[in-house]
Amino acid sequence: MGSQQMIGGHEAGLFQTKRSDFWWIEPLLTGLGFLSFIIYTTWAMFQGNYYWWSADSEGFGGYLSPFYSPLLFIEESVAGSAPLLHAWFGS
Secondary structure (H helix, E strand, O other): OOOOOOOOOOOOOOOOOOOOOOOOHHHHHHHHHHHHHHHHHHHHHHHOOOOEEEEHHHOEEEEEOHHHOOOOOOOOOOOOOOOHHHOOOOO
């Protein structure tokens, strides 16, 4: 009981390891990709354009972007806005 054995290949101290490879590259790239997605979606959401797409002549009823779903209120004066029937609380 006088000597202690290390289990798991960890060095003593915070953020210390015996690994010599660059294992952190893939999690870093995944995190950066996710961060860029969050930044883009936040920008697209606050931009407020292109949230409703409809091509009635092509037989399609309309597509509401998931970033704006559900529609709580609709400003009818905006060009290309969704129909008033889709708003939960009207205009």
